Amino acid sequence: MSTSEGKMSDLGSSAPWPAGAAARPKVGARTIFFGLLLLVAVTLPFISKNFFIFQTTVVMVYAIAILGLNLLIGVNGQFSLGHGAFYALGAYTAAILMETFGLHYAWTLPIAAALCFVAGFLFGLPALRLEGVYLALATFALAVTTPQLLKLSPFEGFTGGVQGIVITKPGAPFGLPLNSDQWLYFLTLAIGLLLYWLVHNIVHSRTGRAFMAIRDNPIAASSMGVNTSLYKATAFGVSAMITGVAGSLGAIVIQFVAPDSFTFALSVQLLVGLVIGGVGWLPGALIGAVFVVFIPNVAEEISKGLAGACYGVLLILVIYLAPQGADGVIRAAVDRFKRLL
Amino acid sequence: MDLFIHQVIAGFATGGIYACMALAVVMIYQAIHHLNFAQGEMAMFSTYLGWQLLAWGAPYWAVFPLVMAISFAGGLAIERIVVRPIENAPVLSHVVIFIALFAIFNSAAGFIWGFTIKPVPSPFGEGALYPGAPIGKHQAGMLVVTMIVLSLLWAFFRFTRVGLSMRAASVNPESARLVGVRVSLMNGLGWGMASAIGALAGLLIAPVVFLEPNMMLSILLYGFAGAVLGGLSSPLGAVLGGFIVGIVENLAGTYIPVIGGELKLSIALFLIVAVLLVKPAGLLGRRTVQRV
Numbered sequence: 001m002s003t004s005e006g007k008m009s010d011l012g013s014s015a016p017w018p019a020g021a022a023a024r025p026k027v028g029a030r031t032i033f034f035g036l037l038l039l040v041a042v043t044l045p046f047i048s049k050n051f052f053i054f055q056t057t058v059v060m061v062y063a064i065a066i067l068g069l070n071l072l073i074g075v076n077g078q079f080s081l082g083h084g085a086f087y088a089l090g091a092y093t094a095a096i097l098m099e100t101f102g103l104h105y106a107w108t109l110p111i112a113a114a115l116c117f118v119a120g121f122l123f124g125l126p127a128l129r130l131e132g133v134y135l136a137l138a139t140f141a142l143a144v145t146t147p148q149l150l151k152l153s154p155f156e157g158f159t160g161g162v163q164g165i166v167i168t169k170p171g172a173p174f175g176l177p178l179n180s181d182q183w184l185y186f187l188t189l190a191i192g193l194l195l196y197w198l199v200h201n202i203v204h205s206r207t208g209r210a211f212m213a214i215r216d217n218p219i220a221a222s223s224m225g226v227n228t229s230l231y232k233a234t235a236f237g238v239s240a241m242i243t244g245v246a247g248s249l250g251a252i253v254i255q256f257v258a259p260d261s262f263t264f265a266l267s268v269q270l271l272v273g274l275v276i277g278g279v280g281w282l283p284g285a286l287i288g289a290v291f292v293v294f295i296p297n298v299a300e301e302i303s304k305g306l307a308g309a310c311y312g313v314l315l316i317l318v319i320y321l322a323p324q325g326a327d328g329v330i331r332a333a334v335d336r337f338k339r340l341l
Numbered sequence: 342m343d344l345f346i347h348q349v350i351a352g353f354a355t356g357g358i359y360a361c362m363a364l365a366v367v368m369i370y371q372a373i374h375h376l377n378f379a380q381g382e383m384a385m386f387s388t389y390l391g392w393q394l395l396a397w398g399a400p401y402w403a404v405f406p407l408v409m410a411i412s413f414a415g416g417l418a419i420e421r422i423v424v425r426p427i428e429n430a431p432v433l434s435h436v437v438i439f440i441a442l443f444a445i446f447n448s449a450a451g452f453i454w455g456f457t458i459k460p461v462p463s464p465f466g467e468g469a470l471y472p473g474a475p476i477g478k479h480q481a482g483m484l485v486v487t488m489i490v491l492s493l494l495w496a497f498f499r500f501t502r503v504g505l506s507m508r509a510a511s512v513n514p515e516s517a518r519l520v521g522v523r524v525s526l527m528n529g530l531g532w533g534m535a536s537a538i539g540a541l542a543g544l545l546i547a548p549v550v551f552l553e554p555n556m557m558l559s560i561l562l563y564g565f566a567g568a569v570l571g572g573l574s575s576p577l578g579a580v581l582g583g584f585i586v587g588i589v590e591n592l593a594g595t596y597i598p599v600i601g602g603e604l605k606l607s608i609a610l611f612l613i614v615a616v617l618l619v620k621p622a623g624l625l626g627r628r629t630v631q632r633v
Contacts, residue, residue: 073433081436126618133376133573134617136436137565140378141610144562148606264558268440275437308448315441316423319434323427 041189045182053181054253055293060188061250062289064195066273067282068242071199074280075208076235077215078127082139084267085146086116086240088257090247092150095165095257096158105170105252109191112248113241120240124233143267150259164258167251184253191249195242199282202238211235243270276318278327287326348591354480355549356587357487361542362564363571363579363586364491368535370573371511375435379442380539381561383419385554386446387412387540388547389454392461401464408544409537416536420529450554461547483545490541491580498576507531559606563590566609570616572623581624586612 045053069083093112097103103111123142127135151162159165169180176183202208210231213221222228251257273292277284299310322329362384369377377383391408395401423442427434465482498504509517510527518524542564543557550556567586571578590608616623 079432126614130617133370133374134569136376137569138610138613138617140565141562141613144558145607145610268443271433272437272440275433279431279433305452306448308444309452310448312441312443312445312448315437315444319430319437319441320426323430323434 045178045185050179050181053185057181057185057188057253058250059286059289059293060185060192061246061253062269062273062292063286064188064192064249065243065246065270066277066285066288067192067195067199068239068244068246069270069274070277070280070282070285071202071211071242072235072239073274075203075215076211076232076239078124078232078235079135080139080236080239081136081267081271082142082146083240083243083270084262084264085142086120086243087247087250087266087270088146088150088262089119089240090116090244091251091257091262092159092165092247093244094248094251095167098167098252099165100158108252109245109248113245116244116247117237117241120244121233121237123240124236125229127236128229128232139267140264143264146262147259150262159259162259164256164261167255167257169255170252188249188253191245195245196282199242203282207231207234272315276325278325278330281325281327284326344595345592348595349588351480352588352591353584354484354587355546355591356567356584357484358542358546358549358560358583359563359567359586360491360580360583361487361538361545362560363567363583364494364576365535365538365542366561366564366568367571367573367576367579368531368538370568371507371531371576375432375439376565377535378436378439378561379446380535380564381557382443382446382450383412383416383536384539384543384560385557386450387415387536388461388543388552388556389450391540391544392459392547392552393454395462401462405464405541405544409540412540413533413537415533417529417533419536420532424532425525447554454554456554459552461544461552463548479548483549486541486545490538494538494576503530559609562606562609563587566612566616568623569613570623572625575623575625578623578625 044056048056065083065087068086069080072078072080072083090112093115094105094108097108097111098105127138130138150159152159170183173183178186203211210221210226213224213226214228214231218228269292273285273288275288276291277286277288295314296307296311299314300307302310318325324331362380365380365384366376369375369380387408390411391404394404394407399407419442423438424435427438463479463482465478467478469477498508506517506522507527507530509520510522510524511531514524517527542560546560547556550560563586564583567583568579569582570585571580571582573579586609589612593608
């Protein structure tokens with residue numbers, strides 16, 4: 001759906017990150033597959049119930065957020081456990097602009113994007129000096145602190161404190177014959193495809209190669225003239241921007257923001273989605289998003305009281321059985337299929 | 342001035358807890374070079390075990406060593422069963438495993454013991470240490486126990502053969518293996534000890550913060566802040582860092598208005614970022630220099 005179109009990004013293998021073999025251009029079959037997927041994505045809202053449309057929209061929102069995280073972790077090799085904070089920033093920006101200032105929701109997205117880019121860039125600056133474990137720590141602290149910052153009493157007038165903000169659901173514009181669930185689905189799909197295209201192009205551009213060079217060997221990259229600090233901060237900014245846009249969309253779709261929706265658990269979900277989808281593989285974001293949205297329900301089916309424990313066990317199993325996420329599984333399957341032919 | 346001294350002493354007392362937590366963090370970091378995000382939940386689970394034993398009528402001073410022993414075995418088991426198979430996996434896989442452990446312990450504790458807050462009795466008694474004293478009996482006891490454990494640990498690492506082997510295994514696994522140190526066993530021991538120390542921290546702080554499945558997340562964050570402040574490569578630094586974090590937290594909470602109750606966790610964030618910016622190796626940590 002939103003992030004499923006396009007080629008596999010050909011990321012080289014590197015020491016601390018799961019190896020991704022170079023993509024073999026087999027455009028024919030792949031184009032057909034993703035074309036079909038897009039066709040399904042477009043027809044889906046006309047043949048299914050509103051609740052399922054809503055759930056699929058939420059999946060796409062998560063996919064966009066994971067896509068942003070993937071740009072940072074998978075492509076640039078910087079670690080973040082705190083992307084929930086940028087998601088929250090995007091969500092609150094949209095909510096406050098819509099409800100307090102009465103802005104049209106379409107305008108909140110670019111504003112949230114700009115704000116999150118700046119915030120990400122600024123957080124990326126001190127993060128430049130941090131590597132690996134230290135960056136994980138700093139971003140972990142950011143994630144844990146976020147709900148407290150959102151509850152801060154001096155800003156209660158804007159943020160609504162603990163209660164949060166309720167958002168009115170926008171309907172379809174221009175008299176389109178769609179209900180608001182369907183409209184939000186298409187809006188999210190369109191923005192998701194746009195952002196996917198953006199990230200895909202970044203990865204395959206000079207900038208993307210600089211990002212990957214920094215991930216694989218920062219010293220070699222800087223000796224070849226890559227401005228390491230600028231690129232790392234930029235990667236943080238763009239990544240935060242994409243995750244922030246996902247946050248705004250999420251706020252509009254769910255029609256509610258409150259501090260306790262943006263706890264450490266949110267950042268964890270994004271990270272889990274990234275690892276499940278395959279680090280560095282852009283379409284994996286969608287598979288990861290499906291996992292984080294639906295697997296908790298599956299875990300709840302298995303045992304209501306022990307849902308968290310079931311989720312944990314499932315996670316451990318996935319890491320054992322498919323250490324490289326969906327990326328690795330799909331590659332292995334495609335290879336086997338080719339050998340059969 | 343009285344208020345100031347009072348707050349410093351109170352901060353010292355909570356700092357003891359953070360010091361324990363920071364120490365546990367550093368020990369696992371030394372053993373496997375990953376930060377264990379499930380550390381706090383493991384400690385919380387141990388604390389529940391202790392509460393259960395107390396509720397069954399076991400005497401406090403028997404519960405203490407027993408829970409630490411169980412936690413030690415549990416930590417060792419987790420290392421053997423869950424962590425060992427992915428020893429050489431990428432960093433992210435480890436982080437996801439820690440998240441999984443986090444979810445498992447949190448949910449299991451909630452399932453077994455419920456989410457209602459449980460008061461835990463203090464072994465040192467209630468009330469002030471002496472009439473008009475700045476700290477309570479429990480806090481004083483907590484401080485003494487922490488100090489004893491820390492000195493025992495220091496002696497263990499400094500004077501015993503096993504302690505030396507553990508240090509060797511963490512500093513240079515290859516060479517340690519060549520001189521006959523069983524590196525993987527040492528890693529397991531590191532997990533076990535960290536888990537036992539975490540259990541101690543949990544049992545000591547439970548009378549202060551009350552027992553509930555989510556009690557440890559913020560304490561773990563302060564523990565991380567302490568570990569970073571002192572330096573992730575130095576157990577002594579972690580302890581010192583923990584105490585400083587406790588004192589800073591208390592002073593900032595008293596003297597800076599908005600921070601008071603609302604922003605206490607943010608202090609940890611600011612401390613971590615500030616330390617990493619000014620002195621990334623921490624107060625007592627070794628600077629790692631990479632050869633190119």
